[in-house]
Amino acid sequence: MTAIYPKLDAGGNWRSWTPVLELATREVFALMLQSSLATAPQPCVEHSVDITAIVGLAGCVSGAISLRCTMASAALMAGKMLGVNPAEAGPEVQDAVGEVCNMIAGNFKNKITGMGDGCLLSVPTVITGTDYNLQSLTCSTGVEIHLLFEKLPLIVSIRVHS
């Protein structure tokens, strides 16, 4: 997988990352879940999603990539990855969402010239529930994409410390 996409921009041209993040996400779902994602016709309602996976970035870029969705879509992801009925995925639902986020983060950074070598990924963290705020201790900026997985909302974002 050759990095042919935007260079790591010291000036902070994060908007150019939006199509790369979307492509990285679509590739993970196509290859690992045999699923085609649709573009959400309007931004997903944030309080409708109740599971969040986060992978930290450290190095030439510091921040985090997150994947937010509903428990129903998380179970569907786990079911597709394991080849089982979503209702049978059980405790592996969180593991599956964390691994999908991990693959999106890795696939994304490998497409940004200069980021593959210079940026490390953390192991994923998964949060369930809706009643939380995620705040960085430093100023941050980034991009967010809204997609539909089997008609269910999926929000993928990257926040970087500016």
Next chain:
Amino acid sequence: MRVLIVDDSSVMRKIVARSLQQAGLDLTQVLDAGNGAEALAVVRQEKVDLILCDINMPIMDGLEFVKQLSGLENAHGVPVVMITTEGSESHVVQALSAGARGYIRKPFTPEQVKEQVLPVLARNP
């Protein structure tokens, strides 16, 4: 064939095992471990014919595991294929320098697993 799959994700370990079966490997036993330290403990006690290993894992990562594996007498010649989200050239070079025989980037298809693993096994009869 006895295979050891090392990944901190249990879902990924199952996907890798399924991909190996789809590649046509006759898996008599699938052993697994959640990090490099656990994997070393498995290798000290069990004979394995092939190891597939992630890089980013807690406690002991995959590169350190491969380095320490080379010091185990009963692991001599056991081929290791890395299977990881870390796709940069420097990671590939580090893994191969440490002793890995192949490298698969996540996300992957079963065909990519087959294309990487079968030649490694063919060179290691």
